[in-house]
Amino acid sequence: MSSSSRQTYSVRAKNHPNHLVRKLFEVAEAKKTNVTVSADVTTTKELLDLADRLGPHIAVIKTHIDILSDFSEETTKGLAQLAEKHNFLIFEDRKFIDIGNTVQKQYHGGVLRISEWAHIINCSILPGEGIVQALAQTAAAEDFPYGRERGLLILAEMTSKGSLATGAYTTRSVDYARRYKEFVMGFVCNRSLTDEPTTETTKSEDEDFVVFTTGVNLSSSGDKLGQQYQTPQSAVARGADFIIAGRGIYAAPDPVEAAKQYQKQGWEAYLSRVGS
Numbered sequence: 001m002s003s004s005s006r007q008t009y010s011v012r013a014k015n016h017p018n019h020l021v022r023k024l025f026e027v028a029e030a031k032k033t034n035v036t037v038s039a040d041v042t043t044t045k046e047l048l049d050l051a052d053r054l055g056p057h058i059a060v061i062k063t064h065i066d067i068l069s070d071f072s073e074e075t076t077k078g079l080a081q082l083a084e085k086h087n088f089l090i091f092e093d094r095k096f097i098d099i100g101n102t103v104q105k106q107y108h109g110g111v112l113r114i115s116e117w118a119h120i121i122n123c124s125i126l127p128g129e130g131i132v133q134a135l136a137q138t139a140a141a142e143d144f145p146y147g148r149e150r151g152l153l154i155l156a157e158m159t160s161k162g163s164l165a166t167g168a169y170t171t172r173s174v175d176y177a178r179r180y181k182e183f184v185m186g187f188v189c190n191r192s193l194t195d196e197p198t199t200e201t202t203k204s205e206d207e208d209f210v211v212f213t214t215g216v217n218l219s220s221s222g223d224k225l226g227q228q229y230q231t232p233q234s235a236v237a238r239g240a241d242f243i244i245a246g247r248g249i250y251a252a253p254d255p256v257e258a259a260k261q262y263q264k265q266g267w268e269a270y271l272s273r274v275g276s
């Protein structure tokens with residue numbers, strides 16, 4: 001567990017050099033929630049309806065925008081309006097994984113125009129350091145209109161059975177995060193990582209990467225396709241700053257009640273970790 005994990009979101013917000021991380025912590029503290037809902041539904045109507053109903057209980061909405069059967073500008077305009085209304089951030093779970101030149105075009109422009117509406121994106125580092133460099137470069141360009149309102153999470157581990165995102169892959173994720181920390185907010189991973197022994201970089205005193213942990217579910221231990229779950233308590237105890245839950249919330253009989261439950265359990269686990 002890193003030392004920053006024991007600090008409150010407010011303290012971390014005050015000291016953090018990254019504008020979007022500060023905003024994320026402020027949202028969490030203001031709404032008393034560390035829940036990211038993974039809204040893996042397949043129509044715009046369902047997505048916007050969920051975002052509006054769950055909005056008061058979440059810090060972040062995570063999308064897979066390419067699974068919508070009717071994606072259009074209405075989808076992203078609607079999401080952006082709801083993000084304003086309910087004070088949450090939008091995380092597009094695109095998992096970029098290609099050479100730098102390609103991911104730059106997939107992120108900024110293209111049919112999905114991800115940079116326009118997603119505050120947070122993620123990438124795998126399987127292609128090597130160049131993918132992080134390329135995405136960071138796009139966001140730092142003088143003509144990039146969204147500047148400090150955008151950030152990247154490195155997919156450092158995965159929750160699926162037999163995941164190969166382990167060992168050197170995970171260690172390098174930490175190295176690359178350190179090298180591009182103006183754009184890298186933190187990781188999607190299953191535990192706090194920055195005290196791991198790394199080979200190429202060393203931890204700075206003020207290092208504070210955000211940990212998003214997925215595979216969180218209160219009533220199931222997994223699915224038939226290799227997904228593996230843990231509870232909000234165990235995720236937070238292992239270092240999660242934000243818990244990501246999909247089916248546990250949107251497929252529940254009453255998604256709003258479910259979101260409230262994840263909010264309560266995630267928040268209590270956070271309070272107990274920071275000792276208040």
Ligand code: 6AU
Nearest residue numbers: 038157158159160188214215227245246247
């Ligand atoms: O709660 P679920 O199982 O319904 O949904 C989990 C969500 C899905 C996955 O695409 C995503 O989390 N995910 C990720 C992410 C966020 O990158 C990484 C991972 O290792 N496992 C995982 O399930 O939208």
